[in-house]
Amino acid sequence: MQKHVPAHAHAPVGGARLENAVHQVWELLDQGESPVLLIGPRPAPAAAALLATSRADARSRSGPRSPRVQWFSVRRREGVGLASVLSRLAEQRTWPGALVIIDGAASPADLDEALARLTPEPSPEGGNAQVLVTGSSEAFARFGPAVEVGPLAPQEIIRALEPNFAPVTREETPFTRRELAAQNLLAEAYEETGRVRGAIDLYARSLAQCEATFGMNDPATLEARFTLAGAYAIAGRLSEANAIAERAAAEQERVLGAEHPDTLTTKALLAGIYEGGGRLESAIMLYQETLAGRQRALGADHRTTLVSRATLAGAYESAGRIDEAIAEYETTLAGRERTLGPDHPSTLTTRNNLAFAYETGERFDAAIELYTHSLEERMRVLGPNHPDTLTARHNLAHAYESARRLSEAIETYEENLTAREHALGPGHPDTLFSGNNLAYTYQLVGRIDEAIELYQRTLAGCEQSLGKAHENTLMCRNNLAGAYEAARRLEEAIELYRATFAEAMRLLGGDHPTTQNCRNNLTNAMEKAKALGGD
Numbered sequence: 001m002q003k004h005v006p007a008h009a010h011a012p013v014g015g016a017r018l019e020n021a022v023h024q025v026w027e028l029l030d031q032g033e034s035p036v037l038l039i040g041p042r043p044a045p046a047a048a049a050l051l052a053t054s055r056a057d058a059r060s061r062s063g064p065r066s067p068r069v070q071w072f073s074v075r076r077r078e079g080v081g082l083a084s085v086l087s088r089l090a091e092q093r094t095w096p097g098a099l100v101i102i103d104g105a106a107s108p109a110d111l112d113e114a115l116a117r118l119t120p121e122p123s124p125e126g127g128n129a130q131v132l133v134t135g136s137s138e139a140f141a142r143f144g145p146a147v148e149v150g151p152l153a154p155q156e157i158i159r160a161l162e163p164n165f166a167p168v169t170r171e172e173t174p175f176t177r178r179e180l181a182a183q184n185l186l187a188e189a190y191e192e193t194g195r196v197r198g199a200i201d202l203y204a205r206s207l208a209q210c211e212a213t214f215g216m217n218d219p220a221t222l223e224a225r226f227t228l229a230g231a232y233a234i235a236g237r238l239s240e241a242n243a244i245a246e247r248a249a250a251e252q253e254r255v256l257g258a259e260h261p262d263t264l265t266t267k268a269l270l271a272g273i274y275e276g277g278g279r280l281e282s283a284i285m286l287y288q289e290t291l292a293g294r295q296r297a298l299g300a301d302h303r304t305t306l307v308s309r310a311t312l313a314g315a316y317e318s319a320g321r322i323d324e325a326i327a328e329y330e331t332t333l334a335g336r337e338r339t340l341g342p343d344h345p346s347t348l349t350t351r352n353n354l355a356f357a358y359e360t361g362e363r364f365d366a367a368i369e370l371y372t373h374s375l376e377e378r379m380r381v382l383g384p385n386h387p388d389t390l391t392a393r394h395n396l397a398h399a400y401e402s403a404r405r406l407s408e409a410i411e412t413y414e415e416n417l418t419a420r421e422h423a424l425g426p427g428h429p430d431t432l433f434s435g436n437n438l439a440y441t442y443q444l445v446g447r448i449d450e451a452i453e454l455y456q457r458t459l460a461g462c463e464q465s466l467g468k469a470h471e472n473t474l475m476c477r478n479n480l481a482g483a484y485e486a487a488r489r490l491e492e493a494i495e496l497y498r499a500t501f502a503e504a505m506r507l508l509g510g511d512h513p514t515t516q517n518c519r520n521n522l523t524n525a526m527e528k529a530k531a532l533g534g535d
Contacts, residue, residue: 021149025132028145029099035115035131037146103134103181111140154189161186165202175209180220184227196235203228217255219262225251226266233269238277245270259293261304267293268308271315280319287312301335309335310350313357322361329354343381348374348388352395364403371396385423387430390416394434401437406445413438427465429472432458436476439483448487455480471514474504478518481525490529497522 021038028036102115111133133140140146161182187202207228210221225248232241249270252263271286291308298305313328333354336347351374358367375396378389393416400409417438420431439454459480462473477500484493501518508515 021147024147028147029130029132033130033145035102035133035144037133037140037144038149039134039140039146040149040151099130099132101132101134101178108140108142111143115143154192157185157189158193161189175213177220180206180210180224184224187231191231191234196231200228200231200235200237203231216251222248222252222255222262226262226269229266229273230269233273233276238273241273242270242277245273259297261297264290264293264297268311272311275315275318280315284312284315284319287315301339303339306332306335306339306346310353313353317357317360322357326354326357326361326363329357343377348377348381351377352392355395355399359399359402362402364399367399368396368403368405371399385419387424390420390423390430393419394430394437398437401441401444406441410438410441410445413441427461429466432461432465432472432476435461436479440479443483443486448483452480452483452487455483469503469507471508474500474507474514474518478514478521482521485521485525485528490525490532494522494525494529497525 025036025038102111115131115133133143165183165186183202183206187199187206190196190199190202203224207221207224210218210224214220225244229241229245229248232238232244245266249263249266252260252266256263267286268290271283271290274280274283274286287308291305291312294302294305294308309328309332313325313332316322316325316328329350333347333350336344336350340347351370355367355370355374358364358370371392375389375392378386378392382389393412397409397412397416400406400412413434417431417434420428420434424431435454435458439451439458442448442451442454455476459473459476462470462476466473477496481493481496481500484490484496497518501515501522504512504515504518510516
């Protein structure tokens with residue numbers, strides 16, 4: 001009978017979860033068990049952290065000496081077959097007496113293949129190698145005893161791995177793929193904790209080490225360049241991201257082919273960098289190329305193909321090509337309803353995006369019908385107070401407003417403001433946004449006193465929750481000044497416009513749209529006051 005050892009069942013929060021897993025793995029290995037399985041929602045991070053921690057743990061134990069550790073990955077990207085991944089293991093050799101770690105098996109069949117290729121023969125000098133396998137499913141437990149580890153917080157990973165990557169020690173031993181995996185894991189933990197510069201430094205080091213150790217054409221080198229480009233993009237350093245992503249795409253196309261899944265993924269990243277940098281036409285051309293390649297390689301309804309189509313639709317929308325955006329959103333929605341079902345979060349998101357495109361294209365009846373359907377679905381699936389449900393109701397109210405169905409807009413905004421105050425609190429940004437939109441709609445129908453009262457309450461909430469210098473606070477202050485102007489309280493309007501314009505100039509600069517809007521409003525109010533014989 002197989003043993004199942006839940007390492008996190010009674011472990012306290014913090015590093016003890018990992019330490020407990022390490023202890024139980026070593027106990028099983030010392031008892032001669034092999035393979036041992038490490039099961040959990042993030043098994044690869046757990047295995048990498050386990051590797052680092054196990055060195056110190058093994059040195060402190062009485063008994064066998066610290067084993068030599070070898071790490072092998074059979075993890076594969078979307079669209080890459082198992083045969084392609086396993087072929088990379090053909091030249092790998094395992095050492096007698098080693099601790100062999102096999103990471104990333106997606107199924108028991110994958111693991112059977114990997115074990116057949118990587119488990120070494122016993123040696124009189126070193127004894128049997130022992131195997132540690134990572135996985136996310138208890139279906140693997142038939143292979144051996146399992147240690148279950150809970151999710152690792154980024155701080156736990158940093159604590160386990162950081163001491164092993166001090167710069168002074170990195171040149172002492174050859175760089176290995178196991179160290180690449182652990183080093184990248186540490187970089188990911190840095191990203192999750194906001195240490196973006198440290199993450200980029202580690203990703204850059206990984207790329208340089210891959211180029212020097214494995215060569216320019218090795219899959220690890222190609223992926224390291226892609227990962228570094230993505231880190232620069234996330235950090236907003238788009239010029240650096242652009243240069244690295246362009247080279248990554250060119251290298252992958254040369255080595256892997258133009259329609260290899262990894263090449264297409266890198267091109268999608270590059271297109272996103274173009275879009276972020278304002279190069280919309282270049283982005284659209286590359287999104288189109290990526291979509292066509294994924295359709296040919298994976299099929300029209302594959303999850304990754306549908307992601308490409310939705311991204312292209314968004315780029316069309318940003319470029320003002322609304323009819324093309326609508327066509328792509330409609331195709332994406334049909335594909336997601338067919339493959340994921342009508343209630344899947346991705347389907348709900350696509351339905352909302354299509355409704356917004358309809359609204360932008362002034363197809364208001366179609367937008368309202370789809371927003372209504374989205375709201376009903378989210379009410380049923382998520383409940384009335386879920387943030388996504390509240391967003392769906394807000395979007396419906398805005399569509400009523402755009403269609404000048406103002407009584408329905410006011411009724412829906414009022415309902416949503418009450419719901420957001422109850423579910424999120426009066427100072428939540430979404431609640432304040434609802435208050436601002438409802439006040440504007442009151443103003444449109446001439447309920448000016450109610451509009452001013454609600455604008456004042458919303459402005460007070462923005463100043464308290466976001467601060468007086470926040471851009472949304474400036475916009476709310478500008479809107480209140482507009483309500484004063486509509487109520488012919490020009491002196492108050494001009495005073496508030498002037499203060500808001502000065503603050504916008506200081507915070508945002510003269511070219512920012514909010515600053516320009518404040519300037520125009522101040523100028524118009526002063527001209528109106530002059531025409532009426534005021535100051």
